[in-house]
Amino acid sequence: MVFSSLPFLYVFLPLTLAVYFIAPKKLKNTVLLIFSFAFYWWGEPKYAVLMLVTITFCYFAGRIIERIRETRWTKPLLIFSVAVPLGFLAVFKYADFLISTVNGIIGADIPLLKLALPIGISFYTFQALSYVVDVYRGDTPAQKNWINLAAYVVLFPQLIAGPIVRYTTVAEDLEERTHTPEKAAKGIRRFVFGLGKKVLIANVLGSLVAAYRESAEPSVLFSWMYAVAFSLQIYFDFSAYSDMAIGMGKMLGFRFLENFDYPYISKSITEFWRRWHISLGTWFRDYVYIPLGGNRTTKLRHIINILIVWALTGIWHGAGWTFMSWGVYFGVLLILEKYVFGKALEKAPKLIRHFYVIFAVVISFVLFNATTFTEAWNDIKNMFGMGGLPIITDDTVYHFRSYAVILIAAFFAATPVFRSIGKKLEEYKLTAVIEPVLLAVILIVCTAYLVDGSFNPFLYFRF
């Protein structure tokens, strides 16, 4: 079930909120667990048990690690506790990738497993792992109550597409959280704006991306339009999901950390990754990069650490060489910024720095969205006029005319312009009327789009 769907908005959400707020305090986590599990089961009936197995395993792992802390068994147990959920992830997400790679290298014919990818497995596995590691490190006590731990992992707002919420972030809220009209209203505002970003911007841009792929008359300009549209689509798609997750978390009394901070206004790739999918970046930093030695090591080792982390970041997004290359591409850029042109970049005019980031990111997403290297290479060749395409065609003109408004709107919405306007308007009394009306209008218009069965994929579902 996706947030931007009628069953979620008009059946699941009202029912969950109603039962949750009626339930006595001590049963609220149980209510959340039941509804969250139902939410997951609705979209993934086949593999719901796998998630419960992961949770239960990590629950016992945490309890035992705490009990045998500082014995010689602690580390082996940690390794085992991390290996089992990672093993599930490896089997379901990466087995066929590995088999086909081995088949390709040694010319073998090992049959593929062809297992369906359980929805959200990358997200909930990382959350469960962070819990076990944090308990091992002594950053948090092991959760005694299975329901509380399960509620943390399956908490529906962040279950299937993040943000990757650390156990330490919500541990306190799981035990004791407050519900106020301010939190609820701010949560609603965040949720509705997220819904609007998803339905009215990301989905519309998605139809432009699809139109490029189906075009009988592609052109150089259409290739650029596609690349820009996809870069904007993936931002609005994913950040919208995070907005909705954070908003619903607020409604339920939780405080989730921000996951996006206007990444397209960055002036370097280093900054871009501090603003894009923050929860994933910090997860890899704290659980992979720093344990590998981070930057407190030799230059060569540091470079290797960066490349390992970014290859893993890439492969986390999808079991394919294009995803891994996408991650390594950013790793290389980060190394170059650190050791080659970072200082020169800092001195460069702002416009050049912005242009560099946008250019590098747009190219990266062409690679990200391609199913093969050949497709990526063809798309990039087309963008630079090397694919034998005309500069412009009637089809390009049509799609440009049709999507100009949304592209311009998306461009501004990807900057903090609207947030600044919103903050200024907060000072006015009339906002008390305008804001609820605006939220109602967005909700109604989004509903209209959903009723009409518009294009509505969620890109991050595949992760």
Add this chain to the structure above:
Amino acid sequence: MKKIRYIAIILVFSLLIGGTSLLGIAKSDEEISAWERRRLQQLPELSWSSLQSGDFMKNFESYLSDQFPLRDSLRRLKARIHFNVLGQKDNSGIYIAEGHAGKLDPVLNDDLVQGFTDKVTELYDTYLAATDCKVYYSVIPDKNYFLAEKNGYPAFDYAELFGMVDKNLRFMTKIDISELIEIEDYYTTDTHWKQESITDVAHKIRTAMGMKSDASYEEKSVGEFYGVYYGQSALPLEADEIKYLTNEELELCTVFNAETQKNTRVYDMEKLQSMDLYDVFLSGAVSFMEISNPTAKTGRELVIFRDSFGSSLAPLLLSGYEKVTLIDTRYIMPELVGEYITFKNQDVLFIYSTLLINSSGALK
């Protein structure tokens, strides 16, 4: 003041999602959407197997969308926002130009055009090649031919389609009607042409087939007509009017419908109750039908292989033919045609729209 704002936001949100949910529960389910001309999804049956397979979830989502309170108004709102606010030039592939709704069809499917001519050729080889039938073909351009390119909408290369058809069907006699048709000859809200506007087309075809063409008709109206694009575009387009041309000869004709095994009239007034008023013309989509014309004692027969455009054209071709047979191979296997008709000395016309030719997978 902030507190009031927070309370207002909570109230508005709760009212909208909670109120709509309750409204949905209270509202009785509808069977069909006249606007969209389709059956609406009903509440799916709940069973363990349907839950486990995910079928229940999938069907429930369709059910909720189909039975959503104020569905038609919301679809209209979406279309308005799509066109007027987001500046989109089409809504789900439907565009408006020169007061007409058209459907984008920018890709020429070479394989399907080839498939069309292959299927027609197979019919010819099976039933007609060894007979003394005179065989003709005509291609009806769809609305995009007149609207799309001129108004900046992408369209496939019609000359290429016509060229492919002409090349592959060169063993038949072509009757070129494209120059006789204008955009005004089509309903504004539908794919089809208006019968009252195609008498010149009928005249040309009849003349080409060696028939006199001096019939006169009385124009009658059956009322307002909202075509297929009306529901799809969800825009407040003005209604068309269905008119039909009749005369004494047509009134006396009887139509045998092989599917229902019943006799009807050329203009089937029972279809006034159907979702598509265009079905008034020869009862709409029927695989095989015979029109008997008691006025004509000429012994001449006409066989028309056709799509839905042929329903409104056939009555205008009928005069002077003792029998007219209409065959729609979207609904009958070509190998079964021989069980219903023997080809011998008839005039045979293949007449199809470019819409069907470019999506010939619909033909059996």
